[in-house]
Amino acid sequence: MPPVRVALAGSTGSIGTQSLDVLAAEPGSFELVAIGATGRNPDVVIEQARTHRPAIVAISDPAAAAPIIDALPGFEVRVGPEAMASLAADADVVVNGVVGFAGLSVTLATLEAGRRLALANKESLIAAGPVVQRARRTPGAELVPVDSEHGAIHQCLRATDNRSRVARLVLTASGGPFRGRSAADLARVTVAEALAHPTWSMGPKITVDSSTLMNKGLEVIEAHELFGTPAGDAGYGIGFDEIDVVVHPQSIVHSMVEFTDASTIAQLSIPDMRLPIGYALAWPDRITTPFGRIDWSQLGRLDFEAPDHATFPCLGLAYEAGRIGGTAPAWLNAANEVAVDAFLGGRIAWGDISRVIAATLEHHDGAPATDANAIIAADAEARRLAAEILVQFTPPVGAPA
Secondary structure, X not given: OOOXXXXXXXXOOHHHHXXXXXXXXXXXXXXXXXXEEOOOOHHHHHHHHHHHOOOEEEEOOHHHHHHHHHHOOOOEEEEOOXXXXXXXXXXXXXXXXXXXXXXXXXXXXXXXXXXXXXEOOHHHHHHOHHHHHHHHOOOOOEEEEOOHHHHHHHHHHHHOOOHHHEEEEEEEEOXXXXXXXXXXXOOOOOHHHHOOOOOOOOOHHHHHHHHHOHHHHHHHHHHHHXXXXXXXXXXXXXXXXXXXXXXXXXXXXXXXXXXXXXXXXXXXXXXXXXXXXXXXXXXXXXXXXXXXXXXXXXXXXXXXXXXXXXXXOHHHHHHHXXXXXXXXXXXXXXXHHHHHHHHHOOOOOOOHHHHHHHHHHOOOOOOOOOOHHHHHHHHHHHHHHHHHHHOOOOOOOOOOO
16 A cells, blocks of 8 residues: 655644654655745754655745755745645645644645645634635545544544434643633733643644633634534534533543433543644554553543633633634634734733733624635734734733833
8 A cells, every 4th residue: 555645734833843753653654745834944944854855845935935945956845825735736635734824725725635634723724614614525625633632522423423423522621821720810920831831742822822721712613613513414413502621631531522322432642742643644544653652550530620711711702703603713813813922922911812802803793704715804804903902902011122
């Protein structure tokens, strides 16, 4: 059986580098045909190309391309905003590890090409759900989630052939670095504190999202798109009322599916993103490398508790935007990206992230998500409004001037 051809979009990020670990651990199973990145870390791109020898290197930022082209004679280097999206034509599986809304073009191009999409870029599905669902119906297209929670649900759902027997999806959340603290305690938290995740090693944006529980809110919308009513025949008829979140600080149980007879099936492993990456790459098979293996004699306890909606309002904002539908999730995602960027830059306090998002959503115009252009327009309008709202907030004490 020939190796599965893999293209890796977002190769220099956390998902990208861990995907390379998986490919290296499974020699003969996969062939890395292409990598893609913005090019803003040229040394990393060059090192990856020289080490892993993909035929194609895609660079989305033309301003960053020159030194990479010069350093990689003999490679096909594609340059421009659509360079990473073009990789779908050359692969059997595309890992979309691009951060944020910028990953939309890779998601759509992969599905429209009838390829398997290993999706780590949840923002493209959340912001552009109706558009992605149409692309998902392309003959040959497959969407396998890479993140630990939805990868867990995807595995648990293999236990039934009767889609009407799924009663509830339960997403687990670590609680992030601020679990158990009050809103008053969190008034002066620093960027460094928000980036100190207790169990996962991730990029800065998703780590801040974990600290606010926005990451879990986005995952609720993603679960609805992947497995719920919007997915049509690919889904299980699940609505937002049947998607719950429970805080599980050990991050061993990655999510659960409850069936109509009250049986619950869960997927457990030690936290290791290489496991869901490998699952998506090998689907419907599995890789042979045991990433995240549990030593049951040392596991100890598993704790669960309800999320604190008052201290972490981003979770409720996500449910609200998801229920509104249309372009509301795109507005939510855009406002969150603007607010998180401002927090990381010292321009607003941690608690202001949810306030910026809530104030932006108050202006949502109710526009439908008719096509990709409508989603792009919604994203741009929400970012514009969020940027205007930001100036109403005072930078936290000690922030750089």
